[in-house]
Amino acid sequence: MTSPASPATTWPKKPRPQLSILVGILAAVAFTVFSARQINMQLSTFIDLWTNPLWEKFWPIPWEWVLNRHNVIDPLIETFQIAIVSTLIGCSLALPVSFAMSRLTSPNKVVYYSSRTVMNIVRAVPDLFWAKLLVTAVGIGAFAGAWALSIFSLAVMVKLFSEDVDGADPRPLEAAKAAGGRHVPSVATGVLPTVFPAYVAYALYVFELNIRASLVLGLVGAGGLGRVIEAQRQFFRFGRILGILVIIFVVVFVLEQISVALRKRLV
């Protein structure tokens, strides 16, 4: 009787769950419950949301208003211009800063630590905080927006690119130094060519981010399409906002496809 069943009973012992994982899960659940109470989370909103009469205001989309050049297209173009300028400024500045921030190519310890600290602080400030601060400093408009996004692109770019520089092959740099090259030319000939494709790929990625970020800059007065959204929001013209959303969606989608295709070719 027991013999046919015996192979099945020799199961390997199930490993006991680790204490640290159990504690981690418990802490996460506890923090979730606590946060949910703090922000008055109500699951019924998920249902109320669908039955809310305000959704009717989203329909129909006033296409003649949306497609009017003056209303949406011009601010959209301004949005692109902000994104292009700030990508260029941010990414050009990021090239030297990333080399200063990488252990491999930093000229000395002082530059290394100071650039890292400054960049960590810059990155900790959200993009629209920069925009709002710069609007206060230099006035409402696209100029403040371009400046804010340049800072933001610089912060993202150095974060991504300096890690690639860290991982670059150190031997060409050593060869250039051994042949008596000074620091900057050695880096330019020994490291830059090996990491340049990654640099271009990141620049394209930052451009994608900037397109998205520049769409909302206007919500704090920093120019672009967000200004239009903010104005329409104040008058509850949700149909128009939905129309703008459709346009944003199409544009972002097309640009992303182009950028992804380019990046695939590069890397």
Added chain:
Amino acid sequence: MTADSHISTEARPQRPVAARRWKWAIATAIIGATIWSVSGLDVSIERVMSAPGDAWAIVRLMWTPAFSTEIKRGVLGKVLESVYIAWIGTVIGAIISLPLSFLAASNVTPRVVRLPMRQLFNAIRSVPELIVAVILLGVTGLGPWAGALAIGLHSVGTLGKLSSEAIESIDAGPIEAVDAVGGRWVSAMRWAVLPQILPVVVSYWLFRFEINVRASAVLGMIGAGGIGAELVAQLNFRNFPEVGAVLLITIVTVVTIDLLSSALRRRIIQGGTGEDRSKSGELIDDLTGIALG
């Protein structure tokens, strides 16, 4: 002697002509785009020259930060509210995106289901949180819960995409094993796929939480609760020492959360032993690279 002459006669290889032409074309395109963009942005030389001075003047005005006034106004509670919003948003995103990501992975789901699911993720991702929040705030009214919903919705898009890519890169062996013993699709997902992806996916969640903390701070600026509202209020009244205090508190909070979360991510990916360090290091770099969007 022969060796010497060999070196001296060796000509440098010619640069490829096609590549040079491409370079010029790309350079022209970039310069053209820049000129077009700058011309549309209403900038003048004097404006560019005076801007750093104006910005520096503001920084000087913020010194010294008025911490005591701000703490009396409850800034610590507001910054914590931003953290709560980000956490709830991340939890919503994680819970919804995990099951959906299986339906978007090419190795476990047929085309018919996969392609629409992918497009859904793309669609969600292409709308910034702030715009989702603008719509939700219009419908549900102002408040932190609406902000958390907006962040959660956006996170579904990004987390779904990343998790489905994690599923696509797993080892197929365990799935075949489950199939071979007659397991259903759900069992294969639970016992063959989930254990393989869970560490990576959890570290994606943590990374998303770091991003969401910044996002929720921003959402406060349009009335979704948290630290952003305080910053806007003080900036509008030109109370610069208070602005300085709000900024510094935000920076300290964000940096602390980043450090905690990245330490935790490293621990999850590497396990307790610390072996296989270089590979895990690469993975963390990748996470940082992809997940920023």
